Amino acid sequence: MREVQIVYENKRVLPGETLIGKVYVKTDNLLECNKVVLKVKGREHTEYSSGDTKSTDERYHISRVFKIGERGIIGIGVTEFPFSVQIPRGIPPSYQGYNGTIEYTTEAVVEMNWTIDPKCKKEFRVIQERPPIIKHNLDSRHFKKTCGALQVEIDDDFLGMQSGLDVRFKVSDRSRVKGVSFEIVQQEKCKCDWHDLNHKSIIVGKYCPFSDNDLERWKELSIGEQWMHHLPFRGELIHVSYYLKVALDISLGFDPEIIAPLKFADEESIDDSFDKVEDNLDWF
Incomplete structure (x- = not known):
């Protein structure tokens, strides 16, 4: 033996x-x-x-x-x-x-x-190094964009590892709008000989139903809290990045959507609770 x-x-x-x-x-x-x-x-x-x-x-x-x-x-x-x-x-x-x-x-x-x-x-x-610590900036809206009846505003230019990303949104036309969808999408770009390959997958998704009372009202939603996936990286053949997609869910029509590229940042800890889950982060 x-x-x-x-x-x-x-x-x-x-x-x-x-x-x-x-x-x-x-x-x-x-x-x-x-x-x-x-x-x-x-x-x-x-x-x-x-x-x-x-x-x-x-x-x-x-x-x-x-x-x-x-x-x-x-x-x-x-x-x-x-x-x-x-x-x-x-x-x-x-x-x-x-x-x-x-x-x-x-x-x-x-x-x-x-x-x-x-x-x-x-x-x-x-495993991956943790991203740098960046404080939240509440003085201005980093991202503002309008597409048809949909308006989106984001305070920060990064997704916090613990708190995620806070998104403000408003719908200005009720016509056939059933709701608003939010998706964090992973984009994997690969090179294979002379081929350029591109694959997208939804990592996190949330949905906010829409009613008549929501018309012309700013609402807020958080997405990507307690991030436990890969961070963006670039190898010699593989490049992984992320973006936020916000889209109107419209019956029998084209769904207007807004795309916001995402960066990531660590956050100043209020307590040591994050240390308790760090060992479970298989993406690092």
């Missing part, structure tokens, strides 16, 4: 931090090896298919091999090989998207002669 296992001390790391762990080799016979190596890779991959045609593209943010065990005999039982790997700064986060993925892995290999090398591969996650 020959078994290899990778155990991380910290399987989620920021760019610039150190990935720490151990490789365990378990065997019921003496095992002669040339060396034990740890392969660390960070691959950004995109894919496109149309009919019988399929294209792929990839870039490597990490591609390194570390020797963690010397040539010799591995004894019966369990032998451990500790490792620590410095993760480069400035690399994009782990990501699973529609047309592309960014995956970071380690692979431990016991290199031997004249037989199959025992090995084990395991993923780790590169």
Whole structure:
């Protein structure tokens, strides 16, 4: 029996931090090896298919091999090989998207002669830095836009990680208006060979029904509170951004809509409640 296992001390790391762990080799016979190596890779991959045609593209943010065990005999039982790997700064986060993925892995290999090398591969996650802290500016409306009977105003030019985004809106024509929809849309742009791929998905959605009493009245709605998704980022092949779409829901007609690009910011904490949920943020 020959078994290899990778155990991380910290399987989620920021760019610039150190990935720490151990490789365990378990065997019921003496095992002669040339060396034990740890392969660390960070691959950004995109894919496109149309009919019988399929294209792929990839870039490597990490591609390194570390020797963690010397040539010799591995004894019966369990032998451990500790490792620590410095993760480069400035690399994009782990990501699973529609047309592309960014995956970071380690692979431990016991290199031997004249037989199959025992090995084990395991993923780790590169998480995102928190955005800068920005105070709310209540002195002016950052965003104002009108489309047909719909008017939208937004105080800040960023979405707060905890409080979300406050949106003021007004409808000036009741004709066939059933309500107002609010959507935070993720836009994923990918390059795959000569193809430019664009995919949009709704991350958060809210709906405000409309009545005659709401005509010509300013109303307010918050969206995107307690953000637990990816932040915007740009890799070599994948670019992720977000925008807010506000649209009138009109019976049997074209729905006027207003688009507002989104940025993100951390906020000054009133208490330590956010620390309690931070460990659950799988998007970081």
